[in-house]
Amino acid sequence: MSIYDTLNEQQREAVFCTEGPLLLLAGAGSGKTRVLTHRIAYLIEQGVNPYHIMAITFTNKAAREMRERVDALVGSGAEHIWVSTFHSTCVRILRRHIDKLGYDNSFTIYDSDDQKSLIRGICKQFRVDTKSLPERAVMNAISSAKDEFMTPGEYETRYNFDFKKKKIAEIYKEYQKQLKANNALDFDDLLFKTVELFQFHPEVLDYYQERFRYIMVDEYQDTNTIQFQLISMLARKYQNLCVVGDDDQSIYKFRGANIKNILNFEGVFQDAEVIKLEQNYRSTKNILNAANEVIKNNKGRKEKALWTENDDGDSIVFHQYGTEYEEAGQIVEEIGRLAKDGVNYKNIAILYRTNAQSRIFEEKFMIKNIPYRIVGGMNFYQRKEVKDVICYLKAVDNGLDDLAVKRIINVPRRGIGATTIDKVQTYAIEQNIGFLDACFEARQIESLANAKRKIEKFSELIADFREQAQKGSLEDLFHYILKQTGYVTGLEAEGTEEALVRIENINELLNKIVAYEEAAEDPTLSGLLEEIALVADIDSLEDSDNRVVLMTLHSAKGLEFPYVFMSGMEDGIFPSYMTIISEDQEELEEERRLCYVGITRAKERLYLSAAKRRMMQGRTQFNKVSRFIDEIPQELLKLDYGVNLNDKRPDHDIFSSNRRTQFRKPFQKHQFAEPKAESLSYGAGDRVSHIKFGQGTVMEIVSGGRDYEVTVDFDKHGVKKMFASFAKLKKTEQN
DNA sequence: AACCATGTACTTTTT
DNA sequence: GTACATGGTT
Numbered sequence: 196m197s198i199y200d201t202l203n204e205q206q207r208e209a210v211f212c213t214e215g216p217l218l219l220l221a222g223a224g225s226g227k228t229r230v231l232t233h234r235i236a237y238l239i240e241q242g243v244n245p246y247h248i249m250a251i252t253f254t255n256k257a258a259r260e261m262r263e264r265v266d267a268l269v270g271s272g273a274e275h276i277w278v279s280t281f282h283s284t285c286v287r288i289l290r291r292h293i294d295k296l297g298y299d300n301s302f303t304i305y306d307s308d309d310q311k312s313l314i315r316g317i318c319k320q321f322r323v324d325t326k327s328l329p330e331r332a333v334m335n336a337i338s339s340a341k342d343e344f345m346t347p348g349e350y351e352t353r354y355n356f357d358f359k360k361k362k363i364a365e366i367y368k369e370y371q372k373q374l375k376a377n378n379a380l381d382f383d384d385l386l387f388k389t390v391e392l393f394q395f396h397p398e399v400l401d402y403y404q405e406r407f408r409y410i411m412v413d414e415y416q417d418t419n420t421i422q423f424q425l426i427s428m429l430a431r432k433y434q435n436l437c438v439v440g441d442d443d444q445s446i447y448k449f450r451g452a453n454i455k456n457i458l459n460f461e462g463v464f465q466d467a468e469v470i471k472l473e474q475n476y477r478s479t480k481n482i483l484n485a486a487n488e489v490i491k492n493n494k495g496r497k498e499k500a501l502w503t504e505n506d507d508g509d510s511i512v513f514h515q516y517g518t519e520y521e522e523a524g525q526i527v528e529e530i531g532r533l534a535k536d537g538v539n540y541k542n543i544a545i546l547y548r549t550n551a552q553s554r555i556f557e558e559k560f561m562i563k564n565i566p567y568r569i570v571g572g573m574n575f576y577q578r579k580e581v582k583d584v585i586c587y588l589k590a591v592d593n594g595l596d597d598l599a600v601k602r603i604i605n606v607p608r609r610g611i612g613a614t615t616i617d618k619v620q621t622y623a624i625e626q627n628i629g630f631l632d633a634c635f636e637a638r639q640i641e642s643l644a645n646a647k648r649k650i651e652k653f654s655e656l657i658a659d660f661r662e663q664a665q666k667g668s669l670e671d672l673f674h675y676i677l678k679q680t681g682y683v684t685g686l687e688a689e690g691t692e693e694a695l696v697r698i699e700n701i702n703e704l705l706n707k708i709v710a711y712e713e714a715a716e717d718p719t720l721s722g723l724l725e726e727i728a729l730v731a732d733i734d735s736l737e738d739s740d741n742r743v744v745l746m747t748l749h750s751a752k753g754l755e756f757p758y759v760f761m762s763g764m765e766d767g768i769f770p771s772y773m774t775i776i777s778e779d780q781e782e783l784e785e786e787r788r789l790c791y792v793g794i795t796r797a798k799e800r801l802y803l804s805a806a807k808r809r810m811m812q813g814r815t816q817f818n819k820v821s822r823f824i825d826e827i828p829q830e831l832l833k834l835d836y837g838v839n840l841n842d843k844r845p846d847h848d849i850f851s852s853n854r855r856t857q858f859r860k861p862f863q864k865h866q867f868a869e870p871k872a873e874s875l876s877y878g879a880g881d882r883v884s885h886i887k888f889g890q891g892t893v894m895e896i897v898s899g900g901r902d903y904e905v906t907v908d909f910d911k912h913g914v915k916k917m918f919a920s921f922a923k924l925k926k927t928e929q930n
Numbered sequence: 931a932a933c934c935a936t937g938t939a940c941t942t943t944t945t
Numbered sequence: 946g947t948a949c950a951t952g953g954t955t
Contacts, residue, residue: 231932253945254945280945281945282945307944322938381943382944382945385945417945446943447943447944447945449941449943450944450945548942548943549941549942549943550941550942550943551941551942551946551947571943571944578939583948605931607931608932610932611931612931612932613931614931615931639935729945731944731945732944747942747944748943749942749943749944750943751945768942769942771941771942771943772942773940773941774942775943785943786942786943789943810938810946811941812940812941812946812947813946813947814946860944
């Protein structure tokens with residue numbers, strides 16, 4: 196009896212095939228993680244030093260789970276296996292060697308928001324007409340170029356006949372220049388620079404080739420060109436590369452995923468073994484058949500037939516509702532019923548095409564008091580207050596990070612405005628130094644008048660934080676920064692509910708910092724910031740958390756749930772409008788693969804739903820039922836168009852939509868709506884005088900949140916609205 | 931410099 | 946419908 200007895204024939208074959216390149220075509224739910232973990236166990240059993248084994252996953256969550264499962268299987272030694280994501284892997288390598296490429300090893304990682312601000316700045320600087328060339332397009336173009344391992348120079352040569360692309364090449368060049376000046380790398384750079392490092396420094400490549408003699412890559416269908424480049428470089432020497440993927444689940448083409456990586460694997464790695472895992476252990480026959488029938492409509496795919504020994508199971512339920520409010524309401528009702536029947540909330544997932552669709556569900560869950568968790572959308576670390584505090588930490592960690600410094604220089608308010616910042620920046624450029632260093636030299640900047648002292652005070656503050664960073668723990672530093680800047684005090688003074696939520700978020704950030712400090716072997720500020728930069732929302736999804744999970748179909752990849760609701764099954768939503776109007780047939784096929792991914796997440800029961808009428812971007816849209824629904828054979832579906840088809844009572848929906856605002860600010864209290872100043876010395880109908888507009892008659896006084904809004908009809912300037920505390924109106928004698 | 935009011939663009943999906 | 950950018954006002 197061995198641990199391998201529980202595997203089926205193909206799985207066992209894959210586990211025992213340890214030498215040479217191996218392509219594992221693993222259908223949804225075919226137990227690929229089991230194969231990978233058992234394969235690692237087998238390698239170790241065969242005498243391979245765990246130190247020589249590397250497994251690359253797509254998310255941190257997948258990496259963590261794999262490590263746990265390997266730990267359970269092999270016991271000691273497993274901690275030496277390198278299990279991580281592409282991005283973390285690259286960071287680890289670059290932290291040791293990037294100085295060879297002229298960067299400082301303590302580089303900062305820029306997220307997409309940082310990326311955007313940097314590009315925005317460059318577009319302004321170059322006077323780019325962002326109407327014809329939006330920043331977003333520039334960003335995507337640069338990102339794609341990096342995915343294809345194309346330098347700015349190469350980009351320029353390649354596209355020099357195209358006016359727009361030439362412009363993009365210029366921006367790309369400047370963008371890289373500024374990143375380097377800020378000692379920062381964006382997400383794409385992490386891979387790009389690692390490949391570059393291996394290219395220009397064969398001795399470094401050789402070191403890692405020796406180290407990673409056995410490489411495994413999960414979710415291989417979603418790798419892009421540069422990721423492929425990276426792993427093929429590493430595997431070149433020993434050729435022990437095992438990739439696991441499913442071409443039917445390739446859903447990241449928009450992000451550069453290159454399906455050729457999987458389709459041409461055998462061409463690139465000669466003598467590659469190919470093993471197919473086609474038995475599904477996850478879903479019922481009905482669910483699996485539906486998935487097969489849908490994906491069958493795609494042309495560009497490797498033929499395969501997923502099968503299962505599981506029961507037929509329940510029929511798939513399909514409802515078309517009148518509106519999205521009904522849809523969400525009924526789904527939440529059904530979830531309530533399931534819970535009553537003893538189903539755990541965490542066994543239920545709601546999937547949708549776009550993050551924006553989550554909002555209505557959130558309302559309904561709040562009303563029904565059902566615990567839920569929304570994955571994705573606005574990331575915790577993207578919130579303003581969290582980002583502000585992080586930028587203080589960044590400024591302490593990497594003084595060259597101009598973006599971080601500029602973000603916080605006037606947060607909280609220090610009276611440092613755009614003009615002052617420009618002056619400092621000009622000086623920095625003249626002296627060829629970083630922005631913060633320019634602040635330290637404020638004394639030499641002649642153009643600064645009154646602002647000089649403010650800048651000096653700010654740079655002293657940062658210097659003080661640096662000193663503190665040397666002395667104490669990260670937690671101490673965090674408290675010290677909050678205390679010295681008065682950030683939380685300021686929020687407390689605001690007293691609004693929103694401010695209280697922000698304070699909570701800052702406390703949450705503190706919890707994360709403390710947790711990091713406890714968990715990390717050698718906690719450092721750089722390490723903390725790195726971890727923050729590389730976490731995805733999905734990574735924090737804990738199995739112990741008993742809540743209904745809501746997320747996009749993309750985020751759901753790799754997960755499974757007994758009960759799955761796929762909502763918004765409408766042409767124009769899913770498949771999305773963009774892919775319907777696109778001439779490129781491939782795009783619709785990608786949507787279909789996404790649908791396949793969604794269906795195959797379900798283990799026991801699948802609910803599909805659509806709305807006839809849906810509000811999108813403030814407009815009502817009438818959508819047809821998704822073409823993907825038509826591709827599912829009728830006999831698998833329990834059709835139920837009936838219920839609300841003739842419902843002519845939209846009032847209910849409008850009612851709940853109006854109540855929305857209340858639920859978004861659930862703790863709205865009135866105690867803070869303190870009517871401002873004493874009463875005013877004038878009233879409606881009185882004659883008043885204004886310093887600029889002269890004489891006028893008061894038309895109306897409205898008592899706003901913290902001030903009176905006064906409408907005055909001025910004799911010479913007409914009707915104006917103004918706030919009493921600013922306007923300084925004086926009552927004058929009546930005519 | 932800071933604040934508010936108004937206008938505009940956005941939505942595909944994310945490590 | 947919202948988040949952000951802009952312009953006007955003190």
